[in-house]
Amino acid sequence: MTQPMPTFDQARTDAEPLLSVRDLVVEYHTQRGLVRAADHVSFDLHRNEVFGLAGESGCGKSTVAHAITRILKPPAHIAGGQVLFDEVDVLKLNDDQLRDIRWRRISIVFQSAMNALSPVLTVGTQIADALQAHENGTAQMTRRQVLDRARELLDLVGIDPDRVNSYPHQLSGGMRQRVVIAIALALNPELIVMDEPTTALDVVVQKQIMDQIRELRNQFGFSILFISHDLSLMVEFSDRVGIMYAGELVEVAPSQAIFNDPQHPYTVRLMNSFPTLSGPRVELFGIPGSPPDLITPPPGCRFHPRCDVALAGRCQTERPGLQPIGARHMAACHLLDDKIVNKEDAS
Template sequence: MSSGEPVLEIKGLCVDYGLGDRAVRAVRDVDLTLHRGEVLGLAGESGSGKSTLAYGMTRLLAPPGVISGGEVVYHPPAGDPVDVLRLDDAGLRRFRWAETSIVFQGAMNSLNPVHRVSTQLTDVLAAHRPAMSKTDRLSRARELLTLVGIAPDRLDSYPHQLSGGMRQRVMIGMALALEPQVVIMDEPTTALDVVMQRQILRQLVDLRERLGFSVLFITHDLSLLVEFSDRIAIMYGGRIVEQAPAAQLYRDSLHPYSEGLLHAFPPLRGPRRELTGIPGAPPDLRSMPQGCAFHPRCPKVFDRCTEELPPLVVPVDGSTARAAAAATEGPTAGAEQRSVACWLHPGR
């Protein structure tokens, strides 16, 4: 459960692809806070900037990706906060895996096909804990496989000898090898069937409760996040357009885009309803529309939407009271109220 204390704060982060006048801004002034012990879901269509945000905040962007502004402040359990974007190479090497780890979308692409599972798990330990003996590293590798529900005798297997779900569990075990405070999961269940998705998610929630790490879970499938996230942030056109406790967003979404995503999958409970898609296509980042980026697709658009960009604010209409009530009930109580970037809900 979340303590309400921040473990990672993203402030005004901007990420571009390319330089100069031809640069394409993929992440635009994003502010996002992950609290200690929290599962924060990040949802949006493909191309909304979710993965770019994850790679930017961990400094894993491949060229021509460039971080053009902002801060990523990590709060360790002890000691002073550090700006990840200002770490030197040695500091960044210590930070990765030990403090923050990442589980990528395709486990088969992330695992080395010519090395056994044991080698790939122990290499992480050897790189960050050189004083650890080979026997202790193998013992830890067996412990990690057991932790994620895989028999230790699969240590001698190659990635191609494992199922998709097992490979993804190996990646989760690798991410937890050094007991990091933050685990970033970039669509880790996309290539898996629905049954395996639920098994891995249940196991992830159980591990979070046992070990106390925080999770930033990135996906386009909002139905997954509603089930197990504490809080959800919705991303569109490189910006956060709504944040709320998961149950509150499911019951009472404020942004028309969030509402569109929620109506794009069948309800988990209650009467049947007709599924509706979101008309149009995501914006071209090279030529963003004036005003709200969603206005060309929005069923509730009015004149102001086409002229001014709405800021991400705490709404002052009737939803404020409902949001405050939800915040006091949920695991992030007192940590953060909901916010929305929409002229239908002006801020304070």
Template sequence: MNGLASEPILEISGLSVDYGFGPDAVHAVDNASLTLRRGEVLGLAGESGSGKSTLAYAVTRLLREPGVITAGSALFHGRDGAQDLFDLDAEQIRELRWSQISVVFQSAMNSLNPVFTIGVQLTDVLRAHSKELGRRERRQRAAELLDMVGITEDRLRSYPHELSGGMRQRVMIAMALALEPRVLIMDEPTTALDVVTQREILQELGELRERLGFAVLFITHDLSLLVELADTIAVMYAGRIVEHAPAETLFRNPRHPYTEGLLGSFPGLHGERTTMTGIPGSPPDLRNLPSGCPFHPRCGYAMDACETQAPALLPISWEPAEPRSASCLLHTDGHQAPESLMRAPKIGSTL
């Protein structure tokens, strides 16, 4: 992994997204703020329904009805200077997609058109955004893109159903990188793939990032995937960001009970055998969130104040050297955080 870059490429500030209108609206994303820096991999983790994909689709203006952006901004520092993505009209955002911001969707089989060959779909992207390229040049570029992700040129004549799941996902990555974008958003790109293929794709992604220098927003429900890939990690719960920290720091020393629970939900590859604790209960219904901290009904550290006070995402004052924050009353004045949230947990030694 590269060190953290200093210049931001995408600044999301105060983003809120609802599904529906009025009192019955579902608040899928609530006041989320994130900064993706040049060349960085920012991991966005959380259980299904936490708002990860909604955040990404809102930023890229791919939200479907009844989704609506109710607040916030998404400042993109592209080739034409800084632009708020929410202020662009339909034609402007269309030109920006693929050329500067690309998306790799969760299910490649559903994203690729089953009636067209891989070659046709790759060259369609080039035809739409690189009109100066001729037919032969587009096909040559398509072959180069497949080679870049480890697929031979003869597969340009193949249909999606003739490829394995891993190959289809590689095609989607090649398509996303066709115009050398500055930001690549990946929404659960390795879901339903076996662990060997999963690791191969992540390794190829890391090599491509080193070579091409793009930044990545990597969305996953599996926090363990981000161990070697991400530079920083943001954890979402019930539409809110509850912890944000450098990746290694977060894995070794989680500061939010939800993050600690996620880390305790997967087995370590090395070290002593430990019991996976997991998280009791289920994610809350976004139509009827608990009062106070939305995590308190599932939290083993919950206090009476957690039932009435909704903590803000704030820097942890007793770790001034660490650029990290958490939304938990345990880290506010007047409360003493439990020992397990103030030191490296046992799971850290098994990663």
């Protein structure tokens, strides 16, 4: 069933978006049936912007990130849609073309660097790999140059350059994550996809890493697609946030708007699930029930069984599409029909 084509965010009308995801569908077969891990997900990411993709476990945010960078593991496969990176559909590239943009233009920071680094190779080797895999023809770097660049990168992320000969297990968790970030920066990409980069780290180390990333962004001006389940972190760090639920994008807005003025009932309830350190102590309730089974999702709006303001009838039969409901603010909910603005009005 096709959804009405969402009107795209015209935030920076001067430039085309760097990344444009359109109707992305990711599926995989299980013994019990077909799972739609991502269902017609569409959003734009602009140059020099941090776009956060938030949601709970199983919502599909990691799936979307993996699909965009084409590192989905079987049995998951892309069943439809486009991922336009600088106007080129990444999903249609062959292996060679893919290798070309991989790391040079889009790189990835994985969750829990513990496992993202091979334990038997030095940190320097793993940085050098990224550098050497992409030299074709023009100015081959000598070993010396590669090593120097590796040391430079370590320095950039706040690690003593002499650690270039260390093995991953000799570094602390925070340092390992910095190494992974250094590798991601190696070829000066335009977009870095960060999949839960600080989830496995303590809160103080997390702050150090996020500050470091901010600094590097100021220096190099890359965009970030930031995946996390930690909404507080997300809102603090991102320019715009997209909330996912059960494989669908249900709300997209600038981060302060998501925090101060959430529109979708799921987002509203979600924001009500985080205890805060400042402000008054209010009673929080969370959301009753659990996320739906993606093999047989509820008909109509996927959130309606847990929604306290669902409309009898429409919410149970008709799936809402992502519509613009304000300046740079989109949501997928029937109750917001009266707020829908036309593309021309939202400037």
